[in-house]
Amino acid sequence: MLNISDNKIKLQQLDQYEAVKNLTNRPHYKILNKIIAGVSIIGIIALFLPWTQNISGTGAVTTLKPSQRPQSIQSIISGRIEKWYVQEGDFVKKGDTILFISEIKEDYMDPNLVQNTKSQIDAKKQSLQSYGSKVSTLLEQIQAIEREKVLKLEQAQNKIKQSVLKIESDSMDLVAVKTQLKIATTQYNRSVQLNKEGLKPLTDIEEKRLKLQEVEAKIITQENKYLISKNELINAKVEINRISAEYTEKVSKANSEKFTALSSQFETDVQVSKLENLYANYSIRNGMYYIKASQNGYINRALQSGLGETVKEGTPIATIMPSDYDIAVETFVNPIDLPLLAKGEKVRVWFDGWPTIVFSGWPNMSYGTFGGEIVAIENFISVNGKYRVLIAPDKNEDKWPVQLSIGAGAQTIALLDNVPVWFELWRTLNGFPPNYYKPSPTITTEKK
Structure with a gap:
């Protein structure tokens, strides 16, 4: 406010009025002031309380x-609902049958599928045993051929030794005959010389000539025998090669039959394993037609209803609430x-x-x-x-x-x-x- 006047304004005190004095002296205002003060103090104290x-x-x-937790019971295989064994709200124990389903796939509809598969396994096992026996027989045959080969080779070696000894004997006989030929020739020449000198008769010359001819004929025979002995040695060596080739062929043929039998045995063993796998699968599948409770609990709700309804694998069928x-x-x-x-x-x-x-x-x-x-x-x-x-x-x-x-x-x-x-x-x-x-x-x- 602008101070443009010298006049002073005098403020009046309210306490000089009787009405104001009466208002300030009333008791309920004092109580209210105390309450406000107390609440304020309590509020300030409450601000420091722990929170x-x-x-x-x-x-x-x-x-x-x-x-x-509540869980659903599912069908592992496809099937058609044939019979319910429980209803909603029933208490079931682990392993209790809930419902039965029948087969809908044509590959498993044979009622004797498990028994037929078992028969196939037995037949294949017998075939497997037969192949095993054949392999054992061929092994024995190969061993017999090897033993016979050893004996034949020993026999051929002995024949070679005999041929060598016979060649030596014929060679010595040939040398002896050649010596006799020299002696007979010398005697014949000496007889001719003595006959010319008149010391030997003609008959002696003829005897010496006859003996010389006999020795010449004998040396031809002995050379022939010597060559025959050499030829026998060569034939004995050829026989050894023939025996080795012959028995090698026999052993190879027997080994080929053995490996063929082993291959058939292994194939049959694989087939037996496959059939046993199928047999186990079929047996387990037969047990899956009865859907059972996985634990103790209460059947809350049947998600599939009625009979003859088809369900696929993994389809929820009912819900169960565990009891514990x-x-x-x-x-x-x-x-x-x-x-x-x-x-x-x-x-x-x-x-x-x-x-x-x-x-x-x-x-x-x-x-x-x-x-x-x-x-x-x-x-x-x-x-x-x-x-x-x-x-x-x-x-x-x-x-x-x-x-x-x-x-x-x-x-x-x-x-x-x-x-x-x-x-x-x-x-x-x-x-x-x-x-x-x-x-x-x-x-x-x-x-x-």
Whole structure:
């Protein structure tokens, strides 16, 4: 306000008026002021109270192990439904028959298929034994041929030795005959000379000439015998080669028959293995016509109905709920809260249909909640845009209600760090995440 005048404005005091004095002296205003002051003091004190940071999530009741969850019973083979042995709601034990199906594939419709396959296996095994006996016989035959070959070669070697000795004998006889020829020639010439001198008669010359002719004829015979002995030696050597070639051919022929028999034996062995595989498959397939329960539980729902309906392999036929299971809760948390969770962290859980009074910041003051512990955290985001967390009952707290059913709704609060209330209000107003917190690991000492 501009100060353009010298006149001073005098402010009037309200306390000089009686009405104002009466208003200030009324007692309920004093009480209200005290209440406001007390509430303010309490509010300021409450700002310093401890507050448990938490992460909330929603989920449903499930089982701890995958094998304990509701599952479908499927048909391994194609078939046609012939008979049901159970109905919905029945309790079945592991191995109990649920239904019977008949064959629809033409390759397996023969009622004597297993027996016929068994007969084929027996026939092939006998054929396999026959080939084995043939191989053994051929081995014995080869050994006999080898022994005979050795004897024949020894006989031929002896004949060669005999031929060599005979050649030496004939050679010596030839040398002796040649000596006799020289002597006979000398005697004949001496007789002729003496006859010319008149000392020997003509008859002596004729005797010497006759003897000379006999010796000449004998030397021709002896040379012939010598050549025959050489020829016999050559024939003995040729005989050795002939024997070797002959018995080599026999052994090769026997080995060829042996290898042929072995090949047939191996082929038959392969056929026997194939038939045994088929026999096992047919036998197992016969047992698949009766679809049985995989574990103890209750038949929840029959997915295939009626008789004569055809089902393919892998088609779900009924669902079964195991009778024995460990209960758990699966909850979903936002991606921003995932780094704050860890296995072994404590969680408070309350279920739909159970009366509860929940104070998220003061879990000890809550009513109707149950203790839980994180056992698994999924590393891949779910279709709902959140991460799945599996919670098991805390063994150190009260047991969860036995009346809980699989699929019932549940809500969870994961407990984090303890902070003052003013810090939590400041964090919430600024949009900051809760403090990063990890439970302290449990130290175990090994027994020596």
